[in-house]
Each structure stands twice: as structure tokens, then as C-alpha cells.
Amino acid sequence: MAKIKRDPKSVELANRIIEEYQPESVEDMQNALKDIFGPMFESMLKGEMNHHLGYKSNDKGEKESSNRRNGYGKKLLHTSSGEVEIATPRDRDGSFEPQLIPKRQRDVSAIEDKVISMYARGMSQRDISLTIEDIYGFSVSHDMVSDITDSVIPELEEWQTRPLSNCYAFLFVDCMFTTIRNEYETKKYAVYTILGYTMQGKKDVLGLWLNETESKHKWMQIFDEIKARGVEDIFFISMDGVSGLEEGARAIFPEVTVQRCMVHLIRNSIKYVPSKDYKAFTASLKKVYGAQSLKACQSAFESFKQQWSAYPGAINVWIRNFNHVEQLFEYGSAIRRIMYTTNAVESIHSSFRKVTKKGAFPNDTALFKVLYLRVKELEKKWEGGHIQNWSMVMNQLLIHEGLEERVHKYI
Template sequence: MTQLQFNLDMDILKESVINSNLDTVIKSAVVLVLNEYMEKERDEFIQASAYERTNQRRDFRNGYYDRELTMSIGKLELRVPRTRSGDFSPTVFEKYARCDQAFILSMLEMVINGVSTRKVTHIIEQLCGESVSKSFVSSLTQKLDPVVNEWANRPLNMDYYPYLFVDAMYIKVRENHRVVSKAVYIATAITEKNKREILGLSIDHVESFESWSRFFQQLKSRGLQSPKLVISDAHQGLQKAIQREFIGTSWQRCNVHFKRNIIEKLPKKNSEEIRSMIKRVFGAVKIEDSRRFKEELMKQFSDEPKYEKALEILDDGYEDTIQYMSHPAKMHPHIRSTNSLERLNQEVRRREKVIRIFPNTQSAFRLVGAVLMHYQESSYDKKKSLGK
């Protein structure tokens, strides 16, 4: 890159210091620097100084035009030099694209963190003394598309993920002049080094066997190998998709959801003893102890009609809910439920509530993907390995 040397008119800057406040001084200094920089760039382009006669000249000066540049210090009025041919273009506007990059990144950061576009425009006006339109802020978010798409399609064959967590949440999207619900599929995992990682996401019309299968096939196409254990809720289409797409993989039903389903069927009064025994069943470290505690519970309360529905749920789903006990004890707290994924969903939901209705599916994918990337960087990447 050409290194340009230039001098500033310090008399102009000194006048700004004496007669203006600090904000005006800073703006004046930046305007002086950028105007002088563009002037020297034009000299380099023409290959001749003003009034210089030389055989190397490639163009002629043709005055100036005014152009605005919005930066984090406010809106600047620049004096842009022109050439007769019109071929000269200063790099200032290429570099800043009419808004400086730090300014753009600040706005994007606000959007990702759940600040509405309306509030972003108000904040920018308070900080810079200049207003930007909601449509301008919305258009800036499109800069996230290539970044989010690259992240969402990155290879997954560099690591093995023995534990996979999957869940779906619903959002509202405007489609064909109607507001419809769409399912957002999110997958997280634990690596062999016991680090959490967000693997990817997908948005589909409904939560079904076919859509879950497509999501798993997408992960596999990126290099995901069959995990040892998939942890999820008990959606039947999801269970079927796991069985078909991951041969030899065990399914772990979320322990928290399962216990909640059992307790909901218990009487609210005079059920302290059975609640305590249920807790003991799933609090065991060894699978043999858990099965023994479960049999003792079933035997003790099987003749009481008020517990019939709760015991039926326990018996039907018990084996699917203790699969985590076949894995190292230090990993039990981390793989027996989808709590970690639920917390991630809450972060997505907190930002999604600001928007309420996405204008289209791509905008939903963009924002959710950006939130997941931000969460990965700010939360998972800073934590130590699990089970230590």
C-alpha cells in the first residue's frame, strides 16, 4: 500500500480549538486529516502536483464535491477531490463505506444482544447527534449473512462428539403475507475433551420425523459421526429420526422433563414419601442401585390407585432416562438432561422477543445464528473442561 506523507493546516485546527467545544475539535481534526489524505491520494493518482508539468501526468484536477461520511463521532462533511476523467476514487469511502466499521460493528452488537432497531436508532442519535433509519440498521444486519452461513456450514469432522443435545423451539415468521410458526432446530455437543460446542441450527416448517431427519443429515454431511448418546425430549418423530440416522447410538430422555412428567401425576398432598424415593432412584450413581431403588418403589406403592398413573409413566420411560448412567460418573450431571440447551434456548428467546415477528426465514436464521455464535464465544469458549 502507498504510504502518503502530508501536512495539516494547523491554523484551521487551532481556530477550532479556541472557538469550539471538544466534539467539534475532534470532528475538525478528522475532517482535516481525511481531506488532506484524499488530496494526496489524487496527487498520487495523477502522478503530478498542482501546476506541475511532467510527462508522467495521467489526468487533470477537476475541483471538488461535498460528501457526507457518518462515523462514531458523528456526521462529517468532506471535500472530495475529482479528476477530469472521473476515474479517481479515494480509498476513504472504500474503507469506511460511508459509515466507519467500528460504528457498524457497534450497531450489529446491539442488535445481536436483543436491542430493537428502533432503540438502536435512538441510541445512535444520542451518541452521535445524528439519526439513522430503521431500514439502514436492518440492512446492516445483512452483513452477518456470510459470517453466519460460514459458521453454520463449517466442517464437523475435526473432532468426535460423543454426546449430542438436540431441541426445537418455535418462532413467528412472516411468509406470503401471513404470520406462521416455524421450528428452530439447535444442536449442541460435548467433545472428547469435555468442551461444549454449538454444532448448528436449522429452521423448518414443523417439528416432525422428516424435519429432524433432514437436520441430522445436514450435520452428517458436514462430517458429524454417530455419537454415543443423544440427549433430548421424548418427541416421537425425534426418537425415530435418531434411530434411523445414528446407527448404534443410545437415546437419553431428558431426566428433568421425565421426573416432571411423573410428579405432575402425583397427588399434591401426602405424597412426600414417594417423591423422596423418586429422587433417590435418579440420584443414584450406579445403574444397579438405581434399578434396585426403582423396584423397591414400584413394589411399595403399586397397590395404591392414586399413584397408578405416575408409576405407569415411571415404568414405561425409566430405561430411556437412565442411559447416562452407563457413562463415566463425572459426566452424569452434564448428560442426564437438556438443561444446558434449555439455557441456550432462553438466550435465543430473550433476543427473539424483541423482534416478535421475523420478516422472513433468512432474517430469523441470521439473528439466531449470530446469537449462537456470540454465546459460543462468550460462554462456552471461556469455560474449563467439564467433569473436572
């Protein structure tokens, strides 16, 4: 096994700790860390006080300011290494509200969450280290950041294999590509994402998968896996145009309705349309898939074909897939608005790209850590909410012939 590379500053600090404390046991090391935690937290709080007042201690701004430092108070903190007493800075008018260790908070054992939160927002280990140093005046090594973020790996592994709901009303499937360094070269990999809407109208990311390419065989394996994790039935799957994906989904879930994404079809068809006609072309298409009834849709499609006959390549895309347009009108308008596009999962991928755009990842574990933490951030936003107009969706599912019995089975 190759020797692990350590930050020289971290090695120097470790040697100084060992030289100073001469630890002979894990308990001795924890006691040494407790001694370090105190000054570390105090330094961070002093940094916050400097920011609050707008000047450092003994700066000329102190004489000009109406609010000044007012000594220190004592506070006993509970850390992951035990109890630590610190001196907390105070100001004269009592307006200082520390963010790192808020007033009345004494348990800081979860301070690692702050580093994990920065990591979840796409900050690199270097950026996190520099940010902490800029704000608090001391450095955190890259190795320490890596160790802190590695703490989510067991949670990630548990999440990837957790039992799923027995039924999803809607699934949205899609891939995005990102870069991983493989020894001395970088290579694009496909990240597979599935977003589900539960019978209660809640969003649920079923999992994340990685493969060198997007293929029907990988999608088959994924559908087989989610079935093994407890999914018994799926009403609708919205997808793009990967060849064989529809057949693969039905092989695992025979009763599922597979819907081609209208937005993907638009993208495929405008490849054959000059840019000057994009706006008028897409407006004509919206009259087709956005019609109020099947008859109106078919009438609008005939007009569309005549209007844009100069672009047969674009028209052929819709002729080949018109059965997916007609299929929409077998369901109520509330259902149609959900199933006609994969925008829901593409929105997740847009969020992922914000945290993957900085460059290649050293391995798939590093990639999954970032994406998983991003999913947890999204889930916080989704907490307590429902899919818009979900009650109407459920009513339309209940009155649809062929779905009524399946709906009653899972509500």
C-alpha cells in the same frame, strides 16, 4: 418486484447529499460520505463528553463543575470510505475516555460491530435507531440498521454449511418455537438446535434449522446433513421424547447411545400429580435417577412406585421409560451427570428467547440473523473454557467396554 419502502428521513438526507455534492461516480459518493462521517463522529463524541461532564456546553453546570471542556484535538480516522480528520473534544483533567472511538484508536471501519452487537442482544431496528439518537444526537434509519445487520448473512450461510468435527462425545438436541409473519398472518415455527461437546471438551453449536413442526422426519434430515458435513461418530445423544427420534438417530449413526432427558420425564409425569405434592414427588424421583448404583436405583424405584401408587399416570411414565434410567448406570458418574438431561441446549434456547420475545419476525432470514448473532455472543463466553470435570469424563469413556476403541480413534 414491489418498490422498496425507504425511511423518508433517509431519502431526504440522500437527496440533500446529491444536491450538495452532485456525485457522478462511486468515488465522488465516497468522498461525500467522508465529509458526512467527520461531523457525525464529532457529534457522537460531543454527546459522550456531555455525559461525562454531566452537562451540555454553555449550561449553568459548567461554572459549578471543577472539570470543564478544554478545546479540541485533531485525529485522523480510517473509515470504510477512506481517511477522515475529526476534532476530538478534551477536558481539563484528562479523565474523558470516549467509548465510541477510544483514545489511540484510529481505525473505525468496524463501527458497524456496535450496531450488530445491539442487534445480537435482541434490540429491534427501531430500538437501535432510538438508542443511537438518544446517546449521540443523530438518527440512524431502520434501513441503515438493516443494511448493517444484513452484512452477517454471508457469514451465517458459511457457518450453516461449515465442516464439523469428525466425532462428538455428546450431542444435545431440542426444539423451541417462535413466530414468523407470513404475508398477512403470523405462524409458529420450530427452531431445531444441536449442541455438541467435542472430544476436547469444547461446546459447539452444530447448526440451526427451521420447520413448521417438530417431527422425526426433520430430525432424520438434520442427522443426515451433519453426517454429510463430516460427523463420523457420536457417542451419546440426549433428547426429549419426540416419537421416532431415537430410531432416526440410530439409522444415521448406528452405534450412538440415545438417552431420554430425565427432566423432560419429570415434566411429563407431574402432569398427573397435584401441585401440593410436586416437591415430595420430585424428591422421591431424584433418589431413583440420582442413585449411586443400579441396584440402589432399582430399589429406590420400587419404593417410589409404592409411595405414589395413588397417581398411576405419573408412575406409568417412568415404567415405560425405566430402561433409559437403568441405562445411565452403565456409565461412570461423570458421564451420567452430562447425559441425563438436555439442560445444556435448553440453556441456549433460554438465551434465544431473550432476543425473540418481542414479537413476530418478518421472515426466516431476520430470525436466523438474530439467532446466529446470539450464538456468536455465547461462543465468546465459551472461549478458553472446558466442560466441567472433562478429564474425568474422558477417563471414564476410555475404560468403558465398547467405547475405548472409538475414543482412541478420535483423540
